Amino acid sequence: MQGYPFEWIGDYLCRTERYLVVLIRTIPLRFRRVQGAAFLSSSEGTPEAGLRSQAEAAVRMSAGPPRRSRRTVAAPLVALTAGGVLLSTEPERGDSAAPPGPITAAAAWPGAHRADLPGTLADGTTFDPKLFLTADTVLGTAPTRDGSRARLLLRAPGGLRELRRLPTGTAPGFDDFAVAGDDVAWAESADEGPITIWSINLRTGRPARRLTADTGNAVFYGGQNDLVIAGGRVHWAASAADPAVTEIRSVALTGGPVTVRQEPGTWGLSTWPWLTDAAGGPSGQIRLRDLSTGRDVRVATSAGDAAECSPVWCRVMVSDSRGLVRIDLMRPDGSARRRIAGAGTLAAVADVAILDRFEILSQAVPGSYVTGVAGLRVYDISTGDTVDIAAGAGSAFARAGVLWWSTGSAEAAMWHSLDLRTA
Numbered sequence: 001m002q003g004y005p006f007e008w009i010g011d012y013l014c015r016t017e018r019y020l021v022v023l024i025r026t027i028p029l030r031f032r033r034v035q036g037a038a039f040l041s042s043s044e045g046t047p048e049a050g051l052r053s054q055a056e057a058a059v060r061m062s063a064g065p066p067r068r069s070r071r072t073v074a075a076p077l078v079a080l081t082a083g084g085v086l087l088s089t090e091p092e093r094g095d096s097a098a099p100p101g102p103i104t105a106a107a108a109w110p111g112a113h114r115a116d117l118p119g120t121l122a123d124g125t126t127f128d129p130k131l132f133l134t135a136d137t138v139l140g141t142a143p144t145r146d147g148s149r150a151r152l153l154l155r156a157p158g159g160l161r162e163l164r165r166l167p168t169g170t171a172p173g174f175d176d177f178a179v180a181g182d183d184v185a186w187a188e189s190a191d192e193g194p195i196t197i198w199s200i201n202l203r204t205g206r207p208a209r210r211l212t213a214d215t216g217n218a219v220f221y222g223g224q225n226d227l228v229i230a231g232g233r234v235h236w237a238a239s240a241a242d243p244a245v246t247e248i249r250s251v252a253l254t255g256g257p258v259t260v261r262q263e264p265g266t267w268g269l270s271t272w273p274w275l276t277d278a279a280g281g282p283s284g285q286i287r288l289r290d291l292s293t294g295r296d297v298r299v300a301t302s303a304g305d306a307a308e309c310s311p312v313w314c315r316v317m318v319s320d321s322r323g324l325v326r327i328d329l330m331r332p333d334g335s336a337r338r339r340i341a342g343a344g345t346l347a348a349v350a351d352v353a354i355l356d357r358f359e360i361l362s363q364a365v366p367g368s369y370v371t372g373v374a375g376l377r378v379y380d381i382s383t384g385d386t387v388d389i390a391a392g393a394g395s396a397f398a399r400a401g402v403l404w405w406s407t408g409s410a411e412a413a414m415w416h417s418l419d420l421r422t423a
Contacts, residue, residue, distance in 0.1 A: 099338075099339060099340055099341070099379070099384060099385075099386055100384065100385065100386065101386070102377060102385075102386040102387060102388045103385055103386070103387055103388070104387070104388055105378075105387050105388065105389055105418065108380065108383075108385055108387045108423070109387075109422075109423035111422060111423075112418060112419060112420070112422045112423040113134065113135040113136075113418075113419040113422045114135055114416070114417060114418050114419070115135040115136040115416070115417045116414060116415070116416050116417075117129075117136075117138070117155070117414070117415045117416075117417070118413075118414060118415075119406070119408070119412070119413030119414060119415055120412075120413075121142055121155075121160070123145050124145065125142040125143050125144070125145060126142060126143070126413075127140050127141070127142045127153070127155065127415075128140050128141045128142065129397070129404055129415055129417075130152075130174060130175070130177050130186075131177035131179060131184070131186075131399055131400060132399070132400070132402035132404055132417050132419070133179065133184075133202075133400070133402075134402075134419060135402065135417045135418065135419040135422075136156070136157055136417070137154070137155070137156040137157070138154075138155050138156075138404075138417070139152065139153070139154055139155075139163075139177060139184065140152075140153055140155060141153065141174050143168060144165070147168060148167065148168060148169075149165045149166065149167060149168060150165065150166050150167075150168050150172045150174070151164070151165045152164040152165070152174045152186075152208075154202070163200060163207075163208050164188070164198070164208055166188070166190065170190040170191045170192065171190060171191045172188065172189070172190050173187075173188065173189040173190070174186055174187075174188060175187050175189070175220065176220050176226040176227045176236075177227070177399065178224075178226075178227040178228055178229045178234065178400075179229070179400050180229035180230070182201050182202050182203040182204075183199060183200075183201050183202075183229060183253055184199065184200055184201075184202060185197060185198065185199040185211070185227055185229055185234045185253070186198055186199075186227065187215075187218065187220065187226075187227060187236075193213070194213045194214075194215055195213075195215045195218045196210055196211075196212065196213045196215065197210070197211045197212050197215060197227070197234055197236070197251060198210050198211060199211055199234065199253055209255065210255075211234060211251045211252075211253070211255050212251045212255070212258050214249075214251075214257075214258040215236065215238065215249065215258075216238030216239070216240075216247055216249055216260070217238050217239040217240075218236055218237070218238050218249075219236075219237045219238055219239055219246070219268060220236070221268050221350070222350055223268070223350045223351050224351050224398065224399040224400065225268075225269045225270055225271060225272070225351070226268070226269065227269075228269050228272045229253070230272040230273070232252060232253055232254075233250040233251060233252050233253065233259075234250060234251055234252075234253065235248065235249070235250040235269060235272065236248075236249055236250075236269065237249070237267060237268055237269050237275075240262065243266075244264060244265070244266075245262050245263065245264055245265075246262075246263045246265060246266055246267040246275075247260050247261070247262060247263075248260070248261040248262075248263055248267075248269075248275070248291065249261075261291075263275065263289070263291075265277060265287070265289075267289065270288065270310055270311060271310055271311055271312075272291075273290060273291040273292045274288055274289065274290055274291070274310075274311045275288065275289040275291060276288050276289075276308075276309060276310075285298050285299065285300045285301075286298075286299050286307060286308075286309060287299070288309060288311055288332060290311075297311075297332055299314060299332045299333075299334075300334075301314075301316060304318060304319050304320060305317065305318055305319075305328075306319070308350075308352055309332050309352060310351070310352045310353055310356070311332065312331070312332075312353060312356045313329055313330070313331065313332075313352055313353035313356065313359075313381070314329065314330050314331070314332055314352065315327065315328075315329060315347060315352045315353070315359065316328040316329070316330060316337075317346075317347075322343075323343070324343060324346070325342070325343050326339050326341060326342050326343065327339070327340050327341040327342075327345060327346070327347070327359075327361070328340065329353070329359060329379075329381065338384075340359060340361075340379040340386070341361055341363075341377075341379065341386070344363060344364040345361050345362065345363050345364070345377075346361070346362050347359070347360065347361065347362070348360040348361055348362040348374075348376060348396045349396060349397060349398045351398060353381060354398045354401065354403070354420060355401050355420055355421065356381075357380065357381050357382050357420075358378050358379070358380060358381070358398075358403075358420050358423075359378070359379040359381065360376075360377075360378055360396060360398055360403060361376075361377045361378065361379060361386075362374040362375065362376060362377075362393075362396065363375035363376070363377055365391070365392060372394060373392040373393065373394055374392070374393060375388070375390065375391055375392065375393070376388075376389040376390040376393040376396055376405055377389060378403070378420075380423075389403070389405070389418065390405055390407065390416065392407060393405040393406060393407055394406045394407060394408075394413075398420075401419065401420050401421040402417055402418070402419050402420065402421070403417070403418045403420055404416060404417040404418070
């Protein structure tokens, strides 16, 4: 079974004399598709050594081919532009009291929609979920029985519908899915040729169509906003010839020419119409930019903090000489800061605060480093509750408001989904 593990691996590496934040994008893409450790621990005595050992372990467990035209961003931040809004220069550490103990998902969200799906289809092929539309309806990939083709499938209670197929000899990829209403868009890649953007309207029943091959040097970082559908267009980021500039590209859902907007700085897409630089600078500041107004929001953290932000919430990893000691959430202006987890817990997915309400966490369990299995929890920002989702999960993902995770072995995997929109 091929899949992505908990995406905290490599999220925070050392970068200055004491602490450095480099997001998962700084690990070469060939190391992102990894099996195994959802949570890694280190007995080394410094945060630098511990975090570095986690990233090195991710590299050791790498599997799967690299995806073409995915750029990594390891350079220091470009200087902050004038006119940005400095929201916090030295935010308070906030309430460091431990949150209440975890409760069950059934108790927290009795009406939430859930489903369990075998990882093997009726024809014996392995199914890899890519995007859950509802708890029991999912887009995913599976090979043909003879292994000669990779298929993109819509799996629903009524059966399977094949949307696309590509020869496996070209190392095909169907990734970076986005959904808006009945429209779904994704990126296709292969050994030869550019990344292409495709879409389908699931209501009309018409075949998928290629929107464009004019994708530039597309930048996909593994988050749910790598592709965004907004205003009848599909948007993505691409690196420009000038390394100090990012291209924000878009194409209509009906196809046609690609529009390119040049944005000074190194950016990725966040919740539309926002961009995030996400990697932080030596001062600890990170930026958010509102494309609709051009306004920059600067978010600062204290020494020893590593933050990643959406326009609504920031996840703050707090470290000291022992390593990671806790995880906080705060608003980008530094307000409403609270502790949500202690040592032994890390972010399970790259995106911050799914639906502006749910922070997805992985919790170390005995043997996590060896087995690659960890506990899966969700912190509900609206209630302050920590909710147990799974005692032992091998991988976890969240996209479009649905959380899904795997249990079992590669030969007998089960996929489980929880529609957080119904919680």
